[in-house]
Amino acid sequence: MTKLLDISNLTRKFDLCDGELTALDNVSLSLDAGKILGVVGESGSGKSTLARIVMALDHPTSGTVHINGQSLFDLSPAALRTARRDFQMIFQDPYGSLDPRHNVGRLIAEPLYLEQNAPSGTAKRDRIAALLEDVGLRADDMNRFPHEFSGGQRQRIAIARALITKPKLVVADEATSALDLTVQKQILELILKLRAEHGISVLFITHNISVVEEICDDVVVLEHGKLVETGPTDAVLNAPQEAYTRRLMNAEP
């Protein structure tokens, strides 16, 4: 069966003034449709570099990324634009990515530029309203502005925006890390609900291994750009093979 996401031997090196830094070192992983895969590792382990490459915002030094069997970096610009509808990203700080001058409806509609036959008028408003309700907000919140919402609510807006193109894959890079524990839990529950309702798959990136336990089917552990351990979440967390993984488990969230 074709994997939704298939990454092989991915390496990303950065040229620094005093040498070279290998942010990702020969990483291979895959994600089946409908699954949530956790990527954990301490700060600087290469998680965001991986996210940027999967989103085609950065290129690997070597290795391949296939999405639905298509090689991401061999697509024509037009084909890449079409494929981009199928994967969306949510970030740690939605405030930074939600332009404060625009109302919530306009912000949620932004990714629709990727769609050739994007809905307009009432159809577009209906889609935005339905998404707002899906993420636990109200339809008429579309007329309000980002500063009128709490951090957790802004993350819900960012999630609604990620879902508007009906993506198959959502990359969440530290999406709950800035939130306090209760709100974090609510957002994790929301992601689980959306997985069930919208059939999305999630690449869930976090430095906090206890979050992985809540929602991820499988987990990948990165240390200095290398994949050091992977498997079903239960197996990895119940019997970690690596001292590094055990250290992550004992770290403060």
Ligand code: ADP
């Ligand atoms: P994480 O998200 O796990 O904290 P990152 O992927 O952001 O890690 O970074 C991995 C390593 O790559 C870090 O050492 C970081 O400083 C380095 N790095 C990331 N992006 C760049 C860049 N554009 N230029 C140089 N070094 C970078």
Ligand code: MG
């Ligand atoms: Mg990061």
